[in-house]
Amino acid sequence: MLSIKNLHVSINGKEIIKALDLEVNAGEVHAIMGPNGTGKSTLAAVIAGREIFEVTEGEILFEGKNLLEMPIEDRARAGVFLGFQYPIEIPGVSMTNFMRTAIDEIREYRGEKPMTAGEFLKYMKEKQKLVELQSKLSGRSVNEGFSGGEKKKNEIFQMAMLEPKLSFLDETDSGLDIDALRVVANGVNKLKSPDNATVVITHYQRLLDYIVPDFVHIMYNGRIVKTGDKDLALVLEEKGYDWIKKELGEELN
Amino acid sequence: MAKDEDKIIGDLTSSDYKYGFTTDIEMEFIPKGLNEDIVRLISQKKNEPEFLLEYRLKAYKKWLTMEMPDWGHLNIPEIDFNEIIFYAAPKKKKELESLDEVDPELLDTFNKLGISLEEQKALSGVAVDAVIDSVSVKTTFSDTLAKQGIIFMSFSEAVQEHPELIKKYLGSVVPIGDNYFTALNSAVFSDGSFCYIPKGVRCPVELSTYFRINAANTGQFERTLIVADEGSYVSYLEGCTAPQRDENQLHAAIVEIITHKDAEVKYSTVQNWYPGNKEGKGGIFNFVTKRGLCEGDNSKISWTQVETGSAITWKYPSCILKGNHSVAEFYSVAVTNNFQQADTGSKMIHLGKNTKSTIISKGISAGKSHNSYRGLVKINSSAENSRNFSQCDSLLMGDRCGAHTFPYIETNNPSSIVEHEATTSKISEEQLFYCQQRGISNEKAIGLIVNGYAKEVLNQLPMEFAAEAQKLLSISLEGSVG
Numbered sequence: 211m212l213s214i215k216n217l218h219v220s221i222n223g224k225e226i227i228k229a230l231d232l233e234v235n236a237g238e239v240h241a242i243m244g245p246n247g248t249g250k251s252t253l254a255a256v257i258a259g260r261e262i263f264e265v266t267e268g269e270i271l272f273e274g275k276n277l278l279e280m281p282i283e284d285r286a287r288a289g290v291f292l293g294f295q296y297p298i299e300i301p302g303v304s305m306t307n308f309m310r311t312a313i314d315e316i317r318e319y320r321g322e323k324p325m326t327a328g329e330f331l332k333y334m335k336e337k338q339k340l341v342e343l344q345s346k347l348s349g350r351s352v353n354e355g356f357s358g359g360e361k362k363k364n365e366i367f368q369m370a371m372l373e374p375k376l377s378f379l380d381e382t383d384s385g386l387d388i389d390a391l392r393v394v395a396n397g398v399n400k401l402k403s404p405d406n407a408t409v410v411i412t413h414y415q416r417l418l419d420y421i422v423p424d425f426v427h428i429m430y431n432g433r434i435v436k437t438g439d440k441d442l443a444l445v446l447e448e449k450g451y452d453w454i455k456k457e458l459g460e461e462l463n
Numbered sequence: 464m465a466k467d468e469d470k471i472i473g474d475l476t477s478s479d480y481k482y483g484f485t486t487d488i489e490m491e492f493i494p495k496g497l498n499e500d501i502v503r504l505i506s507q508k509k510n511e512p513e514f515l516l517e518y519r520l521k522a523y524k525k526w527l528t529m530e531m532p533d534w535g536h537l538n539i540p541e542i543d544f545n546e547i548i549f550y551a552a553p554k555k556k557k558e559l560e561s562l563d564e565v566d567p568e569l570l571d572t573f574n575k576l577g578i579s580l581e582e583q584k585a586l587s588g589v590a591v592d593a594v595i596d597s598v599s600v601k602t603t604f605s606d607t608l609a610k611q612g613i614i615f616m617s618f619s620e621a622v623q624e625h626p627e628l629i630k631k632y633l634g635s636v637v638p639i640g641d642n643y644f645t646a647l648n649s650a651v652f653s654d655g656s657f658c659y660i661p662k663g664v665r666c667p668v669e670l671s672t673y674f675r676i677n678a679a680n681t682g683q684f685e686r687t688l689i690v691a692d693e694g695s696y697v698s699y700l701e702g703c704t705a706p707q708r709d710e711n712q713l714h715a716a717i718v719e720i721i722t723h724k725d726a727e728v729k730y731s732t733v734q735n736w737y738p739g740n741k742e743g744k745g746g747i748f749n750f751v752t753k754r755g756l757c758e759g760d761n762s763k764i765s766w767t768q769v770e771t772g773s774a775i776t777w778k779y780p781s782c783i784l785k786g787n788h789s790v791a792e793f794y795s796v797a798v799t800n801n802f803q804q805a806d807t808g809s810k811m812i813h814l815g816k817n818t819k820s821t822i823i824s825k826g827i828s829a830g831k832s833h834n835s836y837r838g839l840v841k842i843n844s845s846a847e848n849s850r851n852f853s854q855c856d857s858l859l860m861g862d863r864c865g866a867h868t869f870p871y872i873e874t875n876n877p878s879s880i881v882e883h884e885a886t887t888s889k890i891s892e893e894q895l896f897y898c899q900q901r902g903i904s905n906e907k908a909i910g911l912i913v914n915g916y917a918k919e920v921l922n923q924l925p926m927e928f929a930a931e932a933q934k935l936l937s938i939s940l941e942g943s944v945g
C-alpha cells in the first residue's frame with residue numbers, strides 16, 4: 211500500500227529525514243517510536259503533503275501512485291489520513307459542517323453521489339457511537355475550546371467518518387486519560403480491516419497493549435534504525451533509547 | 464507559506480463577478496446632467512405634491528454649496544455629474560395585475576439571481592417590492608399586508624397615497640444637509656420603498672426589496688423610509704446585485720428608520736453591486752446614508768449588513784438612541800477583493816438613559832483592496848448608565864491588501880461604559896492544511912474559514928438570506944481554478 215524508498219527531507223536546508231525506507235501493506239498495523247525531534251511528525255506531514263518540507267531525494271508510492279506529485283487534498287481523497295499531533299482550531303466552523311464538506315468533496319472525487327442531509331446525519335451518528343464521541347462536540351466549532359483529550363478523540367472520529375485506507379496517527383495517545391486511551395484504541399481497532407493500514411506514532415508502550423502492532427519501528431535521527439515485532443516496544447520501554455544509541459554506536463563502529 | 468499565499472491571491476484576483484448580465488428592458492430617459500430644471504422635471508414626471516418639490520429644490524440648493532467628503536480612507540475618482548442621467552423609468556405599458564404580465568426578461572433576471580418572484584411568493588412568503596432602476600415594477604403581497612394596516616409600497620406610490628406620512632417622516636432622521644450625498648439624494652431621489660407598521664402589529668412576513676442598477680449612466684438614488692409605530696415589529700431585507708459593465712456608476716441611497724415606543728426594526732442587507740473587474744476598472748460607487756432613530760422608550764433597531772460588492776463603499780448605518788432603554792445593534796461583514804475599497808462602520812449616538820448599543824464588525828480583505836472600519840460611539844451627558852460594546856475584527860488574505868480601524872469614542876457621562884475590542888488575523892497555513900488533509904480543496908477551505916469567521920454576523924440574518932450570504936462570501940473570494 212505504502213512504499214517509501216530512500217526518503218530525504220529538509221526544512222530550511224536542514225536535513226531532518228535521511229534515507230528512510232518503510233513498507234506498509236494493507237491489513238497491517240505499524241508503530242513508530244523514537245526520541246523527541248527525530249522526525250516522526252515530519253514523516254507523517256510529508257506523506258500528507260505539507261509543503262513547508264522539501265523532499266530532496268527518494269520516492270513515496272501509495273497504491274502504486276507517486277504520492278509526491280499529488281496535491282494535499284487529492285492524497286486525502288485517495289485515502290491518506292493524518293491524525294494531527296496538535297489538531298487545529300477553526301473558529302465558527304461546526305464539526306458537522308466541516309465533515310459534510312469533506313465528505314462531499316471526497317465523494318465527488320470518487321465519482322459518487324453526494325449524501326443527503328438525512329443520510330449524512332445518520333452516518334455521523336453511527337460513527338460517533340463507534341468512537342464513543344459525545345455528539346455535542348460535533349455541534350461545536352472545529353476543535354475550538356476542546357480539551358486536549360477531546361481533540362484527540364475528535365481526530366479518531368474524523369478518521370472513522372472518512373474511512374481512509376492509510377492512517378498516520380501522530381501521538382493520538384498523548385494527553386489521554388486511561389478511559390480515553392481505551393476509547394481511542396478501541397476506535398482504531400474497530401476501524402481496522404484487511405483493506406486498510408494504520409501507522410501509530412507513539413512514545414508509550416501502553417498504547418500497544420490495546421492496539422497490537424504487527425511491526426514496531428524505532429526512528430532515530432531521521433531514519434528507521436530498528437524494526438521488530440511488538441516485543442521491541444517492551445525492550446525499548448525497559449532499556450530506554452540509550453540502548454539503541456549504544457547498539458547503533460557499535461554498529462557504526 | 465509564501466507559495467500558498469501567492470496561489471490564494473492569484474485565485475482570488477482572478478475571480479469574476481458572477482452576476483454580470485444586463486436586461487434589455489425599454490427605458491425612458493431624461494437628459495444628462497443636473498440643474499434646477501431637471502429637479503423640477505423629476506418631480507413633475509412623478510406628479511408630486513408641492514411640498515416635495517420644495518424639499519427637492521431646497522436640497523438641490525444645499526447640494527450646490529457642498530463638497531464631496533474626503534475624510535474616508537478612500538481614493539475616489541472625480542465624478543462628472545453632468546454625465547449622469549438622474550432619472551430613468553422602464554416604459555410603462557399598462558398597470559400590472561399579476562406576475563404573468565411582468566416583462567419575461569425581468570422575470571428571467573430575477574431567476575438568474577435566484578430570487579424568482581414566483582418562488583418567493585409561493586415558498587417563503589416574502590413580499591417583494593422589486594425596484595428596477597427608478598420605478599417600482601411590481602409589488603406583491605400588499606393586499607395581505609394591507610389587511611393588517613401595514614403599508615408597504617414604492618416610495619412614489621406612498622407619496623400619492625400617504626402624503627401626510629411622507630411629509631411627517633421624510634428627512635426626520637437624515638436631514639437634507641447631513642452630507643453631500645444626502646443633499647444630492649434628497650434633490651433627485653427617484654424611487655424606493657416605504658413601509659409603515661401600525662401600532663401593535665407584528666409584520667407576519669419579512670419584507671424585502673431587491674434593487675438593481677440597470678441603465679448605463681444612470682445614477683441610482685433610492686429612498687427608503689420605514690416607520691414602526693408603538694409596539695410594532697418588522698424585519699426588512701434589502702439585497703442587490705448589479706450587471707457587469709465598464710463605466711463607474713454612482714449610487715447614493717438614503718434609508719431612514721423610525722421606531723416608536725416598544726417598536727423594533729431589524730434591517731438586513733446583502734450588498735453585491737458590481738465591484739469592478741480584476742484590474743479595478745468599472746464598478747459601482749456606493750455612497751449610502753442609513754440611519755435609524757430609536758424615538759420611543761424601549762425601542763430597538765438592528766442593522767445587519769453583508770457587503771461584498773461595489774468598487775467603493777462608503778456607508779455607516781447608524782442609530783440615534785433617543786428613547787430611554789432603547790437598544791441598537793450593528794452587525795457587519797465587509798469583503799473587499801482585487802481593487803475594491805470599503806470605508807464602513809457605524810455611529811451610535813446615545814441620548815436616552817440606560818441605552819445599549821453593540822457593534823460587531825468583521826472585515827475581510829483580499830487582493831489589493833482596502834477595507835476600513837470607521838465608527839463613532841457618542842455618549843451624551845444625558846445618557847446615564849448607557850453601554851456600548853464594539854468588536855472590530857479584520858481578516859487579511861495575502862499581504863497586498865490593507866485593513867484599517869478608526870474607532871472614535873466620546874463619552875460625556877461618567878456612569879456609562881464603552882468597551883472596544885479589535886483583532887487582526889490571517890488565515891493560517893495550518894488551518895488550510897488541516898482542511899486540505901481532510902480532502903477539502905483550497906478554495907472551499909477558504910470559504911469555510913471565512914464563513915466561520917463571519918458567523919456571528921451571518922447568524923443575525925434571516926435563514927434564507929443567511930444561506931445566500933454565505934454563498935456570496937465564498938463566491939466573492941472564489942478563484943477560477945480547475
Ligand SMILES: Nc1ncnc2c1ncn2[C@@H]1O[C@H](COP(=O)(O)OP(=O)(O)OP(=O)(O)O)[C@@H](O)[C@H]1O
Nearest residue numbers: 221226244245246247248249250251252253262295
Ligand atoms: N517548521 C519547522 N521549522 C524548523 N524546524 C522544524 C520544523 N518542523 C520540524 N522541525 C525540526 O525537525 C525536527 C523533527 O521534528 P519532528 O516534529 O518531526 O519530531 P518528532 O519526532 O515528531 O518529535 P516529537 O516526539 O517531539 O513529536 C526537529 O528538530 C524540529 O525542530
Ligand SMILES: [Mg+2]
Nearest residue numbers: 250251252295
Ligand atoms: Mg511529533
